[in-house]
Amino acid sequence: MSNFWRLFFSIIIALPLTFLTLSAKSAPILITQITGGDFLELGVDKMRHGDYEEAIENFNQAIALEKDLAVAYSDRCLAYLQLQDYHQAVTDCTQAINFAPDNFEAYLNRGVAFYRQGDYPAAIVDHNRAIALKPYDFRAYYNRGLARAGDGKDSEAILDFNLALTQIPRISSLLLADIYNDRGLAHFVLQDIQAAMLDFSLAIRLNANDYRAYFNRACACGRNGDDFGAVRDFSQVIRLNPSNAQAYVNRGVAQYRLGYHLAAIADLQKASEYYGQQGKKVAYEKTLDLLKNLRQKISFPTEIAFL
Secondary structure, eight states: OOOOOOOOOOOOOOOOOOOOOOOTTOOOOOOOOOOHHHHHHHHHHHHHTTOHHHHHHHHHHHHHHOTTOHHHHHHHHHHHHHTTOHHHHHHHHHHHHHHOTTOHHHHHHHHHHHHHTTOHHHHHHHHHHHHHHOTTOHHHHHHHHHHHHHTTOHHHHHHHHHHHHHHSOTTOHHHHHHHHHHHHHHHHHTTOHHHHHHHHHHHHHHOTTOHHHHHHHHHHHHHTTOHHHHHHHHHHHHHHOTTOHHHHHHHHHHHHHTTOHHHHHHHHHHHHHHHHHTTOHHHHHHHHHHHHHHHHHHHHHHHHHTO
């Protein structure tokens, strides 16, 4: 559950429009040459509006005019990240680093690209370099924590999430929620269920509209034997994300354990419908098998009672 992002800061100065009339003695009009920086600004503006492909075209134009414009490669890397073209993102960030070895954003973004390719060791190396350049930027610690968790180093991931929490602006409640949620997952993997529950609850308090923290806390409740808590939280997941088939499956299992057999069957039927609609064939078939098994377990005691 990751949140990779970058902020663009720019100042747009609005100049008043005036209509000029030229006299016979007016000075000649100067034609200002368009630079790579001009195309760079256009690309950044397109990025703000989510027009990533058009932004790439502007960055291409900037690079065509100034081949060593490192920031254009770095920003184009970010656009490719948004389009999930991670190979090209790595290539662009590497070029940006070649031209500007101290480019923090290039290391940060290349680390994200490596992470999304599943190359966690390379991601960790890049985030180490980013931290060396800017030791007070929470993003590098957070991203390194995600990479460490992906690499199975959950204890080290927790240390990074802790460092991110000490650096992040406290007003960023949604980002704080993401960090607590991911730290909770690391605690969960390490079997520290109480710490995981606390982190998921903090995430929910900071962002009550993110179904992921409810889902994770529900799983922690189930691991703790609290099926009532699991049903409660999976119900919140379904309220916020009604087509979440996995939440229906897990709530159905919890309902069955609590003896709510008809509700369990209804949840599994709903899950199978969503899996079918989403084209998830394996999950669909497994849910049908689970539904069949539950029906057999429920009907068998009933048949015995009538003998």
